[in-house]
Amino acid sequence: MKTILKLALATTMLMPAAAFAQDAVEITLWHMEQPPHRVARVQELIDAFNAANPGIVVTQEPQNWGEVYAKTPAALAAGQGPDMLFAIPDFTPILKDIGALTSVEEFVEELDAKHDFVDSTVEAYSYDGGVWAVPLYNMTMNLWYRKSVLEEAGIEVPSTWEEWRDAAETLSVDGVSGMGLPANRQLYTDQTVYSVMTNGGATEIYNEDGTLRFDNPETVASFEFYNDMLQFSPADSTSWTWGEAEACFSSRSCAMVMQFSVIATYDTQAEGDAADLGVAPIPSRDGEEHNTIAYANAVMLLSTDDEKMEASKKFVSFLLEPENYGRFLNMEPGLFMPVTADGATAETFWSDPMVEKYREQIETIIDNGQNGRLFGFTSGRTFPSIAAISAQNIIAETLQAVAVSGQSPADAVAAGQARMEEAAR
Amino acid sequence: MQQSKALAFALVAPAMLVLAATLGWPLVQAVQLSLQDVRVIGSPGTFVGFDNYRHILGGSAFWNAAGLSIVWVVANAVLQTALALVAALILNEKFPGVRVARTWIILAWIVPTVVVVVIWRWLFSTSGGMINPLLIQSGLVDRPIGFFATPWTAMATLVFVNSWRWFPFIALMILAGLTRIPDDLHEAARIDGANAWQRFRRITWPLLAPTLVVLAVIGTMLSFNVFDIIWLLTSGGPAGGSRTLPVLIYETAFKSYRLSEAATISVLATLLLMAFAVIATRALDRDGAER
Numbered sequence: 001m002k003t004i005l006k007l008a009l010a011t012t013m014l015m016p017a018a019a020f021a022q023d024a025v026e027i028t029l030w031h032m033e034q035p036p037h038r039v040a041r042v043q044e045l046i047d048a049f050n051a052a053n054p055g056i057v058v059t060q061e062p063q064n065w066g067e068v069y070a071k072t073p074a075a076l077a078a079g080q081g082p083d084m085l086f087a088i089p090d091f092t093p094i095l096k097d098i099g100a101l102t103s104v105e106e107f108v109e110e111l112d113a114k115h116d117f118v119d120s121t122v123e124a125y126s127y128d129g130g131v132w133a134v135p136l137y138n139m140t141m142n143l144w145y146r147k148s149v150l151e152e153a154g155i156e157v158p159s160t161w162e163e164w165r166d167a168a169e170t171l172s173v174d175g176v177s178g179m180g181l182p183a184n185r186q187l188y189t190d191q192t193v194y195s196v197m198t199n200g201g202a203t204e205i206y207n208e209d210g211t212l213r214f215d216n217p218e219t220v221a222s223f224e225f226y227n228d229m230l231q232f233s234p235a236d237s238t239s240w241t242w243g244e245a246e247a248c249f250s251s252r253s254c255a256m257v258m259q260f261s262v263i264a265t266y267d268t269q270a271e272g273d274a275a276d277l278g279v280a281p282i283p284s285r286d287g288e289e290h291n292t293i294a295y296a297n298a299v300m301l302l303s304t305d306d307e308k309m310e311a312s313k314k315f316v317s318f319l320l321e322p323e324n325y326g327r328f329l330n331m332e333p334g335l336f337m338p339v340t341a342d343g344a345t346a347e348t349f350w351s352d353p354m355v356e357k358y359r360e361q362i363e364t365i366i367d368n369g370q371n372g373r374l375f376g377f378t379s380g381r382t383f384p385s386i387a388a389i390s391a392q393n394i395i396a397e398t399l400q401a402v403a404v405s406g407q408s409p410a411d412a413v414a415a416g417q418a419r420m421e422e423a424a425r
Numbered sequence: 426m427q428q429s430k431a432l433a434f435a436l437v438a439p440a441m442l443v444l445a446a447t448l449g450w451p452l453v454q455a456v457q458l459s460l461q462d463v464r465v466i467g468s469p470g471t472f473v474g475f476d477n478y479r480h481i482l483g484g485s486a487f488w489n490a491a492g493l494s495i496v497w498v499v500a501n502a503v504l505q506t507a508l509a510l511v512a513a514l515i516l517n518e519k520f521p522g523v524r525v526a527r528t529w530i531i532l533a534w535i536v537p538t539v540v541v542v543v544i545w546r547w548l549f550s551t552s553g554g555m556i557n558p559l560l561i562q563s564g565l566v567d568r569p570i571g572f573f574a575t576p577w578t579a580m581a582t583l584v585f586v587n588s589w590r591w592f593p594f595i596a597l598m599i600l601a602g603l604t605r606i607p608d609d610l611h612e613a614a615r616i617d618g619a620n621a622w623q624r625f626r627r628i629t630w631p632l633l634a635p636t637l638v639v640l641a642v643i644g645t646m647l648s649f650n651v652f653d654i655i656w657l658l659t660s661g662g663p664a665g666g667s668r669t670l671p672v673l674i675y676e677t678a679f680k681s682y683r684l685s686e687a688a689t690i691s692v693l694a695t696l697l698l699m700a701f702a703v704i705a706t707r708a709l710d711r712d713g714a715e716r
Contacts, residue, residue, distance in 0.1 A: 070679030077467025098468045185662045234551040235571030238663040253552040392680050404575060404664035
């Protein structure tokens with residue numbers, strides 16, 4: 001009898017939860033912000049959203065960039081895909097081509113009217129008559145150094161390629177690498193090489209008619225310079241991803257690194273002296289205009305169910321509200337920059353203790369981002385075939401042909417263009 | 426006789442059905458896919474006959490990867506067998522703590538691959554790793570070595586890490602073989618004046634050889650298909666220097682988005698392995714019959 005009573009009580013207690021779960025619209029978010037503190041911050045925002053929207057239950061499933069290009073099409077084909085998925089510009093054409101995306105143009109216009117998107121962030125997702133993702137946060141590549149290290153060596157912050165090389169050479173003493181640069185066949189290397197290319201006059205890898213122009217003298221010169229700089233980088237640079245560069249800088253094994261941000265690791269794993277942390281634009285060949293790679297990460301809305309699509313839009317709107325947006329961006333302070341006008345002035349963004357501490361550096365990052373470029377998305381044009389080129393890391397592969405296989409930059413770049421044409425076919 | 430044949434068939438049938446469902450059907454699907462032009466998974470394709478086979482066999486990527494797979498398999502077989510044989514011979518001796526040592530050696534094998542990779546990646550790193558400072562302090566090198574910096578060093582390092590992970594398993598198999606060799610034989614040889622090397626060469630090695638041959642066949646199959654350690658440590662790099670066939674299949678399917686071409690490489694790799702398995706099985710049968 002006691003057992004029956006217990007069972008009845010348990011059933012009664014579980015019933016409301018079961019009924020709630022049945023009624024609520026459940027949506028899943030896949031993102032690639034894997035570090036635990038970022039996952040925790042996203043969860044805080046999800047919890048706040050779920051509490052404010054009893055009819056919707058958002059759950060997150062962190063993924064990683066290395067696998068998400070493979071996993072997503074497979075998951076969607078199996079009917080197990082997410083309802084929302086974070087993206088970078090060259091990821092969207094892949095999913096659009098298999099018919100997994102519907103345009104969110106009207107939704108983006110609605111958000112733009114409210115928050116005022118930075119135009120370039122929307123442009124990168126606008127092609128083929130639609131807008132395929134909602135911009136969420138910007139990232140900009142920068143040159144990081146310690147002011148005291150440069151001062152001790154009697155070096156000014158490099159502005160030209162020549163000054164940069166001299167600085168790297170001077171700073172390469174006592175087991176320290178003057179300049180940490182990746183040479184892995186991986187996205188990080190694509191990003192750093194392109195940052196050098198865009199400062200060497202090789203910003204455009206497409207002609208206006210969509211044919212490739214990767215094989216040109218400016219690209220060859222950029223690869224030649226990058227390869228020359230690699231002699232001042234640690235011996236295992238050919239297997240580096242972002243983490244190794246940050247670790248190298250934090251441990252003082254690298255005097256300078258090219259990275260979106262080192263603030264979090266510098267603050268938690270190194271000395272954390274804000275006054276000594278220097279950030280500068282990437283040096284350019286002639287020292288005049290400084291460009292860099294910069295792009296907006298966005299969220300794709302994938303649900304084919306109307307209710308889930310509406311719930312997803314509601315969640316994205318929630319994230320972009322200034323009272324939430326700063327907290328969202330500061331899941332990694334100093335790395336993610338606002339893509340909206342009201343986000344750029346949001347109190348929630350600037351009041352974070354880490355942002356307050358490194359305000360000078362963050363303002364410099366925002367300035368550097370003004371001249372941001374992204375391969376395949378330049379001069380207001382978008383070339384969707386960049387998706388296949390980027391997925392295969394052909395820019396990084398071309399660097400490896402020079403740095404590892406010993407090909408001449410001219411031969412490697414010519415072969416790189418052939419590979420790009422093959423990938424784009 | 427007829428009845429016992431039927432019973433044997435009935436007993437084997439469930440296992441054969443499971444194999445057909447888990448191996449046969451995917452293989453049929455792979456062959457079917459290899460005759461189409463499917464790119465991204467889930468997208469439609471059209472029949473293209475043997476175009477993919479002509480494209481793959483006519484390019485260099487497949488042959489480079491096949492060559493690297495052979496290097497990978499042979500290098501692993503040699504290193505793993507050598508390490509395992511030494512470990513098994515030591516563990517076959519009687520000394521205090523041998524039972525603990527036999528348990529302890531298996532730990533390297535049961536540690537998850539990702540953990541193995543994280544540990545070795547850190548140990549080999551030039552920024553904060555332990556191996557480079559040790560080599561420099563001992564005077565063996567004067568500057569940090571990039572263990573994954575060149576195709577040759579990357580492949581050698583991968584073989585080392587993979588062998589480190591797998592040799593305990595092989596050592597236990599060899600140990601099992603060693604324990605089956607009667608002590609009387611060694612004792613008699615010792616009385617006849619044979620030294621340790623002579624006993625190993627004339628008794629241990631010949632009696633252990635069948636076990637080693639079986640292990641070599643199984644080890645080849647297992648090594649050939651290793652993907653996780655290579656992908657997690659080098660992703661097939663640098664400059665394709667560790668891009669074995671499984672890595673090439675993954676890259677072709679999920680980075681180049683050429684699913685049908687990846688299926689073609691899979692079919693070709695399966696044919697290679699099946700040919701090896703048939704030859705090895707026949708050799709084992711012949712060997713068994715002779716003995």
